[in-house]
Amino acid sequence: MEIKVMQADESQQKPKPTDEFDLGFGDILTDHMFSMEYESGKGWFDARIEPYRNISIDPAAMGLHYGQEIFEGLKAYRGKDGAIYLFRARVNFERFNRSAKRLCMPEVDIDLAMEAMKELILLDKDWVPRTHGTSLYIRPTMVATEPHLGVRPSNAYLFFIIIGPVGAYYKEGLNPVKIYVEDFYVRATVGGTGEAKTAGNYAASLLAAEEAKKKGFTQVLWLDAVERKYVEEVGTMNMFFLIDDEVITAPLTGSILPGITRDSVIRIVKDWGMKVSERSLSIDEVIEAAKGGRLKEAFGTGTAAVISPVGQITYKGEDHIVAGGKMGELSQRLYDEIVAIQYGEKSDPHGWVERID
Ligand SMILES: *Cc1c(COP(=O)(O)O)cnc(C)c1O
Numbered sequence: 001m002e003i004k005v006m007q008a009d010e011s012q013q014k015p016k017p018t019d020e021f022d023l024g025f026g027d028i029l030t031d032h033m034f035s036m037e038y039e040s041g042k043g044w045f046d047a048r049i050e051p052y053r054n055i056s057i058d059p060a061a062m063g064l065h066y067g068q069e070i071f072e073g074l075k076a077y078r079g080k081d082g083a084i085y086l087f088r089a090r091v092n093f094e095r096f097n098r099s100a101k102r103l104c105m106p107e108v109d110i111d112l113a114m115e116a117m118k119e120l121i122l123l124d125k126d127w128v129p130r131t132h133g134t135s136l137y138i139r140p141t142m143v144a145t146e147p148h149l150g151v152r153p154s155n156a157y158l159f160f161i162i163i164g165p166v167g168a169y170y171k172e173g174l175n176p177v178k179i180y181v182e183d184f185y186v187r188a189t190v191g192g193t194g195e196a197k198t199a200g201n202y203a204a205s206l207l208a209a210e211e212a213k214k215k216g217f218t219q220v221l222w223l224d225a226v227e228r229k230y231v232e233e234v235g236t237m238n239m240f241f242l243i244d245d246e247v248i249t250a251p252l253t254g255s256i257l258p259g260i261t262r263d264s265v266i267r268i269v270k271d272w273g274m275k276v277s278e279r280s281l282s283i284d285e286v287i288e289a290a291k292g293g294r295l296k297e298a299f300g301t302g303t304a305a306v307i308s309p310v311g312q313i314t315y316k317g318e319d320h321i322v323a324g325g326k327m328g329e330l331s332q333r334l335y336d337e338i339v340a341i342q343y344g345e346k347s348d349p350h351g352w353v354e355r356i357d
Contacts, residue, residue: 001036001047001109003116005123008032008051020131023167025304030124033162034116037145038106040155047112049120055158062154063144069199070099070142073303074260075135075166076121076356078128079344084121084136084357087342090114091260096140099196104153105142113140117161118356124163125357133168133339169305174327174335176311177218177300179234181283182208183316187233187255189225194255201257202236209235219300221313223283225255230280237300237308238262241281242330243289244296251278261301261338267350268337269330283315290320297328306342307335 008031017028029052036047063069074092077085090110097107117138121128128136140161144154185208188194193201205220212220219235232250233239238259240249247269252258269276289295290313298310311325323331340346344353 001044001112003034003112003119004046004048004050005119006048006050007123012051014052016127017129017165020129020134020165021167023129023134023165025166025169026137026164028166029162029164030127032120032123033160034120035158035160036116038157038159044106044108044112044159047116049116049123052162055160057143057145057158058147060147060149061143061145062148065149066144066151067198067200067203068103068105068144068154068157070096070103070105071197071199072096072138072140073197074138075303075342076128076138076163077135077343078130081344082130083344083355084125084128085342085344086118086354086356088260088264088352089117089354091263093140095197095258095260096142099198100142102193102196103198105144105157108142108159113159113161120161120163122357127163127165129165131168135166136163137166138163166304174307174309174332176309176323176325176327178216178312178314179219179221179310180212180215180217181313181315182212182220182222183228184208185220186225186228187222190254192225192255195252195257197257205236217314219308221283229282229284231283231286232256234300234308234310237302237305240265240297240299240301241286241289241295242297242328243285244294245275247274247276247330248281249276249278250281259301259303261303261306264338264352265301265307265334268334271349286313287315287318287320290322295320295322297330298322299328299331299334306338307331 072092093110142159146154146156222232224230300308309327309331
């Protein structure tokens, strides 16, 4: 399918941010967007890059009522050499298509989506920030658009990609977070939609996160929904623990989002010759290890933060300090390694990075 390109005229162009140290996350979007539409029996059509604009949607659009919505989150990085790099971007679209299947939505052609995304980034390449740690966030999204109020899969969809510059996640260095072990609310359960990046999972997680914030915590550590016993994820990140010399993360049993940063961490730590286990880990084992001084580090992983060190875990009213409340050695080493690969500064033995300009 051919991608039409309609460039924004002067009146449609927005002022670019002047302070790259104050970009924040998710408020600034560029001058253009990619869109295409789908109808049952017809497939995807009308692929276009056009000036960023409001979309018009029928109030009966099924996505607004029954939550058929999926998304992805990835980044483009500006290297010191001025070049623009993507990190494992195809894997994001493979995951997007798995989310689509789970939500009875049509898959997209990955080659087309990749081409569209690269063309969009290159058209708006002056928006890719240059300050160390900043990047261009990319948000592919699909939503059901058929106007119909009966519950069934929609016959029409809109796919779009919007992009925008985002700040360095850690402005004042990597500050470890305080996490609250949630033993009432749950994020997802096996057989549900936990492994899909779909809107409903996030809507369902908001109340627990708000209540934890009121108590002074940054994030919620989710336990499994059946027994409230095994650790799953932290906020919207996968979770790792270093106990003695074993790096442990929850297995992909269906309730956990299969993070690309998670997968990258597993492979790097294996390359380093460390012991990595994808296994069930009970919160009791974590707390026992913390009490016995064997919980060396804990950290979350995700595209936004890369590595988010945990400095305190609070469970059933008891606080447990992790790694002296500081960034641990492994967390720091992993952060440095992954960031260097993403910005094209370090050799890339797994072929994860693609230069696009
Ligand atoms: C996106 C996401 C992650 C992290 O995935 P990455 O591919 O590493 O960015 C982890 N958990 C949840 C719930 C997520 O939505």
